[in-house]
Amino acid sequence: MRKIFRIVIFILFGIFIILQFFQPETNRGEVTSNHIFNQEAIPDTVKILLKNACFDCHSNQTNYLWYNKIAPVSWLVNKHIVAGKKELNFSDWGKLNAIDKVSALGDIYDEVERKKMPLKEYTAMHKKAKLSDEQIKLLCDWTEETGAKIMSSLSE
Numbered sequence: 001m002r003k004i005f006r007i008v009i010f011i012l013f014g015i016f017i018i019l020q021f022f023q024p025e026t027n028r029g030e031v032t033s034n035h036i037f038n039q040e041a042i043p044d045t046v047k048i049l050l051k052n053a054c055f056d057c058h059s060n061q062t063n064y065l066w067y068n069k070i071a072p073v074s075w076l077v078n079k080h081i082v083a084g085k086k087e088l089n090f091s092d093w094g095k096l097n098a099i100d101k102v103s104a105l106g107d108i109y110d111e112v113e114r115k116k117m118p119l120k121e122y123t124a125m126h127k128k129a130k131l132s133d134e135q136i137k138l139l140c141d142w143t144e145e146t147g148a149k150i151m152s153s154l155s156e
């Protein structure tokens with residue numbers, strides 16, 4: 001019995017090692033002029049929230065924790081990044097036209113206000129990403145102000 005147990009452990013370990021050779025691409029691109037920090041004047045208090053709570057899935061610059069690089073966790077992380085960036089990529093903010101920006105800001109407001117974002121699976125592991133009611137208000141107020149600013153620049 002003990003021998004079988006040892007063989008099973010050995011095989012599982014072998015599978016685990018093999019999995020490590022199938023890694024998704026690392027999401028660490030250059031910060032360009034299209035990044036939202038280079039596009040909008042954003043207060044530092046809001047910048048920190050976006051960075052801590054959103055950028056890992058919604059930018060080209062993910063800050064990986066050590067175990068995020070280990071399969072199969074790395075696959076799950078990558079799935080979130082790919083799906084997250086498809087909806088919203090703060091690194092490509094400059095590529096959006098004014099209407100799309102205003103609409104994205106509205107979506108951000110909705111997701112944050114309804115506590116849908118950041119994802120629960122994420123905040124369980126990233127304490128800094130957990131937004132207090134105050135921080136939610138700060139972020140939502142910022143989306144409204146920025147949306148209004150963009151709208152008024154349209155009518156000029």
Ligand code: HEC
Pocket residue numbers: 050053054055056057058079080081083084087088104107108111112117118119122
């Ligand atoms: C752990 C990864 C992760 C984090 C962190 C995260 N998101 Fe997302 N986000 C996703 C994924 C995946 C989707 C697409 C699928 C979905 O809606 O669940 C998404 C979708 C969205 C959408 C589009 C929703 C829609 O259906 O219109 C918005 C807006 C958004 N996120 C904003 C944010 C903001 C703002 C933050 C930070 C406060 C944030 N997200 C943090 C993964 C993440």
